[in-house]
Amino acid sequence: MNEELLMIPGPVPVLPRIRNAMSKPMIYHRGEEFRAMYEEIVATLKWIFQTRNDLFVLSGSGTCAMEAAIGNLVRKDTPVVSIANGKFGERLVEIGNRYSDNVTPVNFEWGSPIELEEVKAAMEEKHPQVVTMVHNETSTGILNPAEAIARLTRKYNALFVLDCITSIGGYEVPVDDWGVDIAIVGSQKCLGAPPGLSAISVSERAWKMMLGDNDNSESRERPYYMDLIAYRDSFEKGQTPYTPALPLFFALREALEVIKEEGMAKRVERHRRLADTLRSAVTNLGLSLFPRLNDVSAYSNTVTAIKVPEWLDDAHLRGGMRERGVMVAGGQGKLKGKIFRIATMGNITEGEVSRTIQALESALRG
Ligand SMILES: Cc1ncc(COP(=O)(O)O)c(C=O)c1O
Structure with missing residues (x-):
């Protein structure tokens, strides 16, 4: 557990x-x-x-x-x-x-x-x-x-x-x-x-x-x-x-x-729903999504990239989440330190996304 x-x-x-x-x-x-x-x-x-x-x-x-x-x-x-x-x-x-x-x-x-x-x-x-x-x-x-x-x-x-x-x-x-x-x-x-x-x-x-x-x-x-x-x-x-x-x-x-037991249609819908929940929670917390997109459907349902706010250090934020039991990813290459990424891939559940959002909220509070 x-x-x-x-x-x-x-x-x-x-x-x-x-x-x-x-x-x-x-x-x-x-x-x-x-x-x-x-x-x-x-x-x-x-x-x-x-x-x-x-x-x-x-x-x-x-x-x-x-x-x-x-x-x-x-x-x-x-x-x-x-x-x-x-x-x-x-x-x-x-x-x-x-x-x-x-x-x-x-x-x-x-x-x-x-x-x-x-x-x-x-x-x-x-x-x-x-x-x-x-x-x-x-x-x-x-x-x-x-x-x-x-x-x-x-x-x-x-x-x-x-x-x-x-x-x-x-x-x-x-x-x-x-x-x-x-x-x-x-x-x-x-x-x-x-x-x-x-x-x-x-x-x-x-x-x-x-x-x-x-x-x-x-x-x-x-x-x-x-x-x-x-x-x-x-x-x-x-x-x-x-x-x-x-x-x-x-x-x-x-x-x-x-995957067969879940069925692809349900699986795709679950990925969409979890990413949607995550994106809403992130923006409600005052953070911004990284991609600059007019077409909302182009935001990935399997990985969400979030800007690290100016006032926060990326390693500190992700470290804070990790102390709360949740590991998320940093930016890669030229985006290192500028964004962090949360995946909603595979067999991830609603409960796990909630736990992630709580860890993020709590880490942001410091
Ligand atoms: C879109 C995409 N292509 C390629 C790769 C490389 O895959 P791997 O690390 O399994 O070699 C990754 C890994 O994250 C990926 O996300």
């Missing part, structure tokens, strides 16, 4: 039944039991991603899937347009730069929304083959316009890579309806599982680009450990190419059971 309440944007608190799943004895990862578990996990994730595309689970955190997406698609001369309005968008630019000499970043100020016209102008000029963006920018608490960018990307005949690491599981993300070619999620966020796994969906169009005209996959400059073609080949046998992180798979399976 007295456990510290982790309200950071991942890892999120993990329910005891999900934690307990990790203590199961190990199994043969090339046997029937693993095959059944992997197929079940993939089927449930496809339901959550709302996709019929291929989907794989990688033994690596979200960044592993970000690199898998870009590393498999992008070669030295591939034109890429990489949209960024925060730390994780910029990470996609950095990964892009490792693989291509032809990445055009379309940068917006951290905390500002993405302007479609600017993105359109970049596409018009650069004719990208790949466009990357973060759906829910965790560093600033903004939900980016994924559907509109997906539409634009299609219009310019490019592939769309969307980092849904902190949106899938907390929002409806209709991957196929929107036309997202590669979508990724991390285990330790809205899915409510422990950290260490990520999942990636891959469209037919993405496979075509990866395989090229002559299907000479091995000659491509692609990652070895995160080779998605190897993942696809192994999946036919119900396996992963290399030894999977079994305890995390056990936990993920249980976390997905929890």
Whole structure:
């Protein structure tokens, strides 16, 4: 009961039944039991991603899937347009730069929304083959316009890579309806599982680009450990190419059971309601939300970024909350000391959000 309440944007608190799943004895990862578990996990994730595309689970955190997406698609001369309005968008630019000499970043100020016209102008000029963006920018608490960018990307005949690491599981993300070619999620966020796994969906169009005209996959400059073609080949046998992180798979399976029991519609609504409660409480306490948005629906329902008031020291405020049993996150990069962030991700309850608000109120009083 007295456990510290982790309200950071991942890892999120993990329910005891999900934690307990990790203590199961190990199994043969090339046997029937693993095959059944992997197929079940993939089927449930496809339901959550709302996709019929291929989907794989990688033994690596979200960044592993970000690199898998870009590393498999992008070669030295591939034109890429990489949209960024925060730390994780910029990470996609950095990964892009490792693989291509032809990445055009379309940068917006951290905390500002993405302007479609600017993105359109970049596409018009650069004719990208790949466009990357973060759906829910965790560093600033903004939900980016994924559907509109997906539409634009299609219009310019490019592939769309969307980092849904902190949106899938907390929002409806209709991957196929929107036309997202590669979508990724991390285990330790809205899915409510422990950290260490990520999942990636891959469209037919993405496979075509990866395989090229002559299907000479091995000659491509692609990652070895995160080779998605190897993942696809192994999946036919119900396996992963290399030894999977079994305890995390056990936990993920249980976390997905929890999601099925709640139902996605209810889960999304709970995320919306909790974020709404939190945003109202924060503003009622006289604090300001960080993002500068006209469109209220662009405030993230999975992470709330709040300005640190001039008269207060960030470390002191978060330290005060921690003394009251609640851990929240600071700002990242250039926002360090300027904002703090409270997550409402995964299996967080109303009671836990109330406890967080009380801790904040009490810490503000000093
Ligand atoms: C939007 C987003 N992308 C990528 C990442 C990186 O994920 P990981 O830390 O699991 O590698 C995070 C982590 O917070 C994130 O929020």
